[in-house]
Amino acid sequence: MGLFLAQLLTGLANAGALFMVASGLSLIFGVTRIVNFAHGSFYMLGAYVGWTLMQVLPGMVGFWGAILLAGIIVGLIGVIVEICVLRPVYSAPELFQLVATFGVILVIQDLTLMIWGAEDLLGPRAPGLKGIVRIMDEPVPQYDLALIAITPFVAFALWYLITKTRVGILVRAATQDREMVGALGVNQSWLFTGVFFLGCALAGLGGAVQLPKGGADLLMDFNILTSVFVVVVIGGMGSLPGAYLAAVIISVLNVFGVSYMPKSTLVLMFLVMVVVLMFRPFGLFGKEEVAGEHGQVGEPERPIKPAGLPVRLLVAVGLVLLGLIPILGSNFTEVLATDILIFCLFAASLHFMLGMGGLVSFGHAAFFGGGAYVAALFVTYAHTPMELALILAPLGAGLAAVIIGWVCLRSTGVYFAMLTLAFAQLLWSLVFQWGDITGGDDGLVNIWPSAWASSNTVFFYLTLVICAGGILLLRHAAHSPFGYALRAARDSARQAEAMGINTKRIQWVAFAFAGAMAGVAGGLFVFSKGSVFPNELEIARSFDALIVVFLGGVKTLSGGWVGGASFEAVKDYLTRFEYWRLALGLLIIGVVILAPEGIVGSLRKLGERLGVLNTGEDKR
């Protein structure tokens, strides 16, 4: 009984920082509809700033003052980011802003490394709260009790702010309908900035308040990001009580998981999330997302049209040029081009789902890595030849997509995205944990192409044929009746259904198709590298694809592969420099601000303005 109570208290104490960070993310999303990937970075900044202040400010007052100040400083940094980076892109297509926040992550990572150095910083202990209290003979740290006491206070203050003050009324109004709030004469941009300040300050507070339980290090930002998203989604995006309850549930379950199923640490919270979203598709306290949010922001989608003869000829010339790489280039050029082609197919498959289907997936790496592992497992255990493994990879990935899609498509919007992320993470932990079969994170090695394809040149041609063919197939599918139905479901599910289209089934098929195409890329990937590791299933891989699709342009046909090719080429070049993350981050932010419709979309606009290209209107 004593132990049980002590464990409960540990869980409640852990929930403190988690709730503060999660409530900030929830607020920001609720009002601005921005999925702030950089939220973990603000948490990390809070820890570093708090640590520095604690070195300067003495005693108990200094300690708590440092925590408060850290929150305010991080909030102000958030304001700078909001004004400089996000404000210019509010009118961009939905979710485009997350690309900008991804750039912010990279910039903050390198700046933090520059300012505070690489070594982990151990957080100072809270003055006056260093000891333990014995509750029913079990030791409980005093600071844990302090956290348990503070968190409801913060939660209450937030609740009061949101429900009882004028600011809170405006925030709630903006959460429900921001256009209307704007129409009623409220200065939206300052409301957004204010909410961003509050959200970031909460993240900073969370980072500073956990210092006595840990410290500050450079991996904090990504480490907390997934748990925070999980908490926000379980609680319901935009709901504060939901965030509190979810933080408590996750933290307490985690403590018991550690004691009674020590290996569950990787998967537990994702399982909880899947279960909650199966029964409550919008989280515990979330409301259904306002219908018609899609297409409200930014320009309406243009109708797509089949390529004319000149375009086809130009594509053919482009392919021939690519085919000349082995003759004109070096061995390494072939390897680099192979890498880029595989990534392009992966990005194009996500683009098909995202651009044509309006289905934003945060877990597309499940199918890329899934295909890679299917091929690798068959080669390792059944000595399957490469040719057969390359066919089995998309079949395996497609099958996984059929199953995962069935569950995920019960939700929509951000909840759908988070479910895909959860499944990617579950697949990742399966591969990671099941070391006897998958090799765990030691991976599967020595998986090389058949003898005829073992030279870099032959493998490059093989990749070129499959990837270019795959991208063309995806493009072809967009023009087929299936593609039309898919776009109808994206633009207006209700009207599409009235016309007799089974929208869910169409989206399901698209999900499986995109998954299988990602599997093709995954299969090629294994044989080009000779090995596969769980990294290919990681969230970071999914984000890579997501970022390039947005950078390339969601509302264009070629955005996926153009974004993939440019991003990979630039990254290959930039990583040669010391502070490449800073440079890449700034570049991404620059592209986001200058080309809010993505590279292809903005080039098309430019072409039209210069009169080089016909506008879509003329062709109709």
Added chain:
Amino acid sequence: MQRKTFLKGLIGAALLASTAPVAFAQSGEPIKIGEINHYKRMAAFAEPYKKGIELALEEINGDGGVLGRPLEFIFRDDQGDPGEAIKIAEELMTRDGAVMLTGSILSNVGLAIASVAGEKKWVYLAAEPLADAVTWSAGNPYTFRLRASTYMQAAMLAEAAAKTDAVKYATIAPNYAYGKDAVAAFKEVLTKLKPDVEFVAEQWPALFKIDSGAEVQALERAKPDAIYNVTFGTDLAKFVRDGTTRGLFDGRTVYGLLSGEPEYLEPLADEAPEGWVVTGYPWYDFTEDDGANKAFVDAYQAKWNETPKIGSLVGYMAAESIAAAIAKAGSTETEAIRAAFEGLPVETPVGSITYREIDNQATMGAFVGTTALKDGAGVMVDWSYLDGADYLPSDEEVKKLRPSE
């Protein structure tokens, strides 16, 4: 729609521009070594490692280089991504004119490079990766490893543990391959030495995401006589703090794999645990009697004005090993270097080590000692250097573990 072709052309042109062959070896031209590492993702470990290499290069080139040519390292960042590392390996070997590869801290990246090295017949020296698989189950004739593997270091601690009366052990290790290998090796060796030991709890926190309060409670619940710790970095700091606060370590001996390395002990400052039996690097304790060890520490501090980490030593020894191998080979041809590495003796700060012919593992050992607090900082006392050669399985077992030869 011309934009599409324009872009393709642009990409094509960029690709072509980046292909001009640059490497043509001449006498007097530097001998290039490709070094791939996670300089950003694991900056705290990679920076001292790189500084160790640079110190060694300065000394080697000051003495006239290797084969009369200067030795040069090309440092490249792989973001901790195995796929990226393989691409960079290809570029270093086929375009930049590197004669062999080295690098990586993370075991999975090390295994990825080892795999491509075996396939493409490039020599790869895995300096830091600890996974047993690098030289055993996934070993190949072209891959060599410098540091004492997980098995060797765990065996050293198990030997120390077997001498005590403790019977009930609890383990805590990060939930990934290194943690699992470390626990398995410790169990195997300890059970062999002392068959009546019992393992009463196994905790597996996610790497760098430890919930230390809960882990400490779970360990306490099992009431072990002794604890075997494999956590490191921020996990270790949190574990030590919570364990100390809640009295987990009172009256229990803790065996800590790598816990005594400056990388992990220094951030703990005056909260470093006392009385743990650990592997580590007691650079502060070297006296003139320790000869080369002391000389290395002095030279490092003189050059960089900071104290060495274990990574500094490993980087330094890696560069020394490569220089020795190329000198012995008498050429920069891959097959010559590979043959030279087999059975290669190298004089290093920790003494003479040999790259074993049987499994390409170097006999570098580890420092084992007890932690203590001195002037507000954690240090190792009563330490001794254990030779790695004494902590490897018998030749027959190694042959079984290494299918490739």
